[in-house]
Amino acid sequence: MPDTRSIRPGAVDLLGGTYRRLAARCPSLRAELTTAQGPGDTPGRDWAAMAGLEHHRDRLIAGEAARILAGHDRAPREHVAASRLLHHYLWTVCLLVSGPWYLERRVPRIRPEDLWIDPADGGLALRPGAFACLPDDPAAGLPGARVLAGEDELRAELRAAVADHVTPVLAAFQGPLKRGPRALWGMVTDDLVSGIWYLGRMLGEEEAAVAAATALLPGDTPPFPGAAAFRTLPGTEGRQHLTRTRLGCCLYYAVRPAESCLTCPRTGDAERVRRLELPVP
Template sequence: MSITAPAPGALRPLPASPLAAAYTRLAEVFPSLRVEEVRPGEALPEGAGWTRADRLAAGGAELDAFIAWDAEQVLRDYGQAGRPDVIATFGLHRYAWPACLLITLPWFLLGRVPRFPVDQVAYDRAEGRMAVRTGTFACLPDDPAAGMPGARVVPDEEALRDEVRAAVAEHLEPLLAGFGPRMRRRGRALWGMATDELVESLWYLGHLLGEEQRVMTELERLLPGATRPYVGTAAFRELTGPQGEALPTRDRASCCMFYTLRPEDTCVTCPRTCDTDRVSKLTATAATTA
């Protein structure tokens, strides 16, 4: 039986949730994305814009409808149809970028790493909402939440990083399998994209939180290389601006395919963008946000 979605704002973080503080902070600095925790015994919302992550992973009609949204948006905004594999790539990006934050932001802010299998997450992309059913989470021995139901205590920071890598992989792997055939990618190419979504979503939030450097440091520790299935490292590096200022950048492990719509307007972290163009783009962005 289909369950009618609650009205916007009807779901609220649980007062006793070990993750609520992180999701509240997310909404404060990035109002375009809200995470709502489903109460015990409640079903994930459906209908009225909601899409279940497990149904996207299944690769059927709900995935087709999800990708159709991207096809319509590209045609409307750019006046041309995107290639089917490009549209599917955009669709995965627009799900995976916020989905990674469900795990990485509580880790960064609270030192707590939740597990969200795909059947525990729903997404309303039009309203910028994700609904989750919080279950187990990993934390350190001195965490005040270590005695809460669902807590799994791990011995140290590296063990907690192992939990982050495992939790993100657990959530994304079924989705990569669902989106992959439509994207005409597999294996390393898909995990390269997953690596980029993990890094760039938290990096962006670090900037909003005023903690960009700490985020970059933690991501470098999280992805030092040889952490399969992820591809490469966090890949941060520093360029020098025209006034001698430091300009952080990174080299993506995958291509987002935006160049197929606007070849002259590649992303600043795109492997196709040379350092001279990166400096120009980064200094222009800094000037407009100053």
């Protein structure tokens, strides 16, 4: 038997550990690691490979429509189900890219052939791959790690990793959603910012996460059509609340008409403050 103490782990192994730490901090992240080997191998019996999205899209949208009907007693129109599914997918994938960057300054490249989706519940399964990192990262010399010069280059790599992954996904969903490219890329921008913001809140460092998202998306970074654009809302008794307004609508209001998202363009500042200051149950 070989002496495993002399075998150095590859970048892929380290990224798996990063994802486990990310999942432990983010209870809303519905993703798991898998050792599935390719499109012919799946994490579960009915899982759909993202590499074959064009063959699975309609089945995935139908699965989302069934979940909305079961959970909200409301049968959604196709474009609503497609929007809700895409929003969930984008938020998850963006966090799977931005989470390792925020936690450990590592930016993974997620290939379609390394990702699967469960039509039954919309959960994702990921096979970790290689990533980019900074010169002082302990993983910099390992196989599968690509070293970049500095923080600006790492942020550019993060934007590129997200854009390259979601471009074919947006093309596949554009028809059912009935939205143009700018609106779809606005969804990507919103979900990329939202994931970083959420992770910061889970870590108890919201302001640091907002600063990181602002540096990542300052504006004028195509194909992302807008900036993180956080602002501060004055609350009651001297309180201050961080907020932003989404570039587009994820159509949650079409599922729960009385409960638009807190950052929805439809939600005014007074309502935001009221909801932000409600007692925590």
